[in-house]
Amino acid sequence: xxxxxxxxxxxxxxxxxxxxxxxxxxxxxxxxxxxxxxxxxxxxxxxxxxxxxxxxxxxxxxxxxxxxxxxxxxxxxxxxxxxxxxxxxxxxxxxxxxxxxxxxxxxxxxxxxxxxxxxxxxxxxxxxxxxxxxxxxxxxxxxxxxxxxxxxxxxxxxxxxxxxxxxx
Amino acid sequence: xxxxxxxxxxxxxxxxxxxxxxxxxxxxxxxxxxxxxxxxxxxxxxxxxxxxxxxxxxxxxxxxxxxxxxxxxxxxxxxxxxxxxxxxxxxxxxxxxxxxxxxxxxxxxxxxxxxxxxxxxxxxxxxxxxxxxxxxxxxxxxxxxxxxxxxxxxxxxxxxxxxxxxxxxxxxxxxxxxxxxxxxxxxxxxxxxxxxxxxxxxxxxxxxxxxxxxxxxxxxxxxxxxxxxxxxxxxxxxxxxxxxxxxxxxxxxxxxxxxxxxxxxxxxxxxxxxxxxxxxxxxxxxxxxxxxxxxxxxxxxxxxxxxxxxxxx
Numbered sequence: 001x002x003x004x005x006x007x008x009x010x011x012x013x014x015x016x017x018x019x020x021x022x023x024x025x026x027x028x029x030x031x032x033x034x035x036x037x038x039x040x041x042x043x044x045x046x047x048x049x050x051x052x053x054x055x056x057x058x059x060x061x062x063x064x065x066x067x068x069x070x071x072x073x074x075x076x077x078x079x080x081x082x083x084x085x086x087x088x089x090x091x092x093x094x095x096x097x098x099x100x101x102x103x104x105x106x107x108x109x110x111x112x113x114x115x116x117x118x119x120x121x122x123x124x125x126x127x128x129x130x131x132x133x134x135x136x137x138x139x140x141x142x143x144x145x146x147x148x149x150x151x152x153x154x155x156x157x158x159x160x161x162x163x164x165x166x167x168x
Numbered sequence: 169x170x171x172x173x174x175x176x177x178x179x180x181x182x183x184x185x186x187x188x189x190x191x192x193x194x195x196x197x198x199x200x201x202x203x204x205x206x207x208x209x210x211x212x213x214x215x216x217x218x219x220x221x222x223x224x225x226x227x228x229x230x231x232x233x234x235x236x237x238x239x240x241x242x243x244x245x246x247x248x249x250x251x252x253x254x255x256x257x258x259x260x261x262x263x264x265x266x267x268x269x270x271x272x273x274x275x276x277x278x279x280x281x282x283x284x285x286x287x288x289x290x291x292x293x294x295x296x297x298x299x300x301x302x303x304x305x306x307x308x309x310x311x312x313x314x315x316x317x318x319x320x321x322x323x324x325x326x327x328x329x330x331x332x333x334x335x336x337x338x339x340x341x342x343x344x345x346x347x348x349x350x351x352x353x354x355x356x357x358x359x360x361x362x363x364x365x366x367x368x369x370x371x372x373x374x375x376x377x378x379x380x381x382x383x384x385x386x387x388x389x390x391x392x393x394x395x396x397x398x399x400x401x402x403x404x405x406x407x408x409x410x411x412x413x414x415x416x417x418x419x420x421x422x423x424x425x426x427x428x429x430x431x432x433x434x435x436x437x438x439x440x441x442x443x444x445x446x447x448x449x450x451x452x453x454x455x456x457x458x459x460x461x462x463x464x465x466x467x468x469x470x471x472x473x474x475x476x477x478x479x480x481x
Contacts, residue, residue: 007446026325031244041385042383042384042400042403043389043400045398046393046396051175054226055384059359073244073393074209074326074389074393074396076344076384076388076397076400077344077347077388078344078384079345079349080344080348080384081350082349083348083349083350083358083359085196090349092349094241096236096240097240097243098237099240100240100241100242100243103240108241109391109392111237111241111392112237112238112241112389114242114391115230115233115238116238117393119230119233119238119249122229123231124199124203124231125199125200125231125233125469126204127197127203128422129203132203132204134301135206135468137203137208139206140210140466141202141206141209141210141223144203148227148228148229149228149229149230149252149253149256152230153230153231155298156245156249156252156296156299157245157249159248159295159298160242160245160248160295161244162241162245163240165242166344
């Protein structure tokens, strides 16, 4: 449980919830803190800011609380919360968007940076080494090309805003 | 025996409106299976060939991309890369057959979102115009298990089984993204699906129940929090062992990685013994259809499959 209770009045920032409200199934104000999401979450036991608390933080616009805590990155995106929410809120999708917002402020986890870079360079996220090629040949599987997608993935990545965050 | 030709026709920017009649689906291999888990590819190809599902292939598909990390970092990039793959299928004129839960979620959800949200489709097409592509919103994406269950069907599969897998107790591991989010995947119940259990029983094996059937395998956390990821896989292995199953059957290379490649790591880390072979469903299907084990790449499994082969052969 999060024992960082603020000792002064919270400054409520409504703009955070507004970022989700237009997406169907992502209105944070529908949450009435039933805790079903946290109860079903397979990684909640390692979190210090549980899914239902993350939802409350979004309702109250407490981005600092979310930024100061790694818990959102422990979400494995299994969607159990999404399926169980009695208000039909896609909790996992809200957490996913928060991961992106946090990454844009604090920096992208290196695993994800590497993923983007490999997609840009080769079109894949798993390398096609010579050992892999040999094994495929031995197994009678068709050969794969070095890069896939004709380098178009790189052009797409360069066109979106994510490029500035990968190179940081 | 296997289709060795990869047909890759460059059609320029012409839109193909007529579907190719010689093929049923366009095969989407993804990244992980063809590089790290080729035994999954062998089994998928062989089983679909025996069941007369004709696959066309292309070198034009790039990474789906990953519905957990890439989507979280930037949804529009994720949608655009996914839509690019859908455009490849659109140009060829075939629906997609995937082998992986991750690819299935990404491509199916991308096609769903772009069908429902016109503004998002416009945004994505603006980005795709930089690679001379435009998604028209009509590609259907299927998982191999979906094709086996809904199109081939368990009755047909049972009727062509040559070696019923009697005495084999199997733990069916669905994974998450083949059924969730249910409003998008629309493939069986998200909390208690039955299709894989039925596909296993169609082979003559017994699908044994266990606690927390739909608990996440933890694979998405592999690059981010290794310890937690392995703990999640371990929790699943504990439940599977307690159920008395002889082996685990998966539908996804991420789950397969957790249970096959990482089982030894988990055993060492937690000082436990599981000895639970993990197989991709098409591998089990191939065995039941009479394919010789030597042709299936079992030597590439980290957890030896021999105890299972002894039981059924």
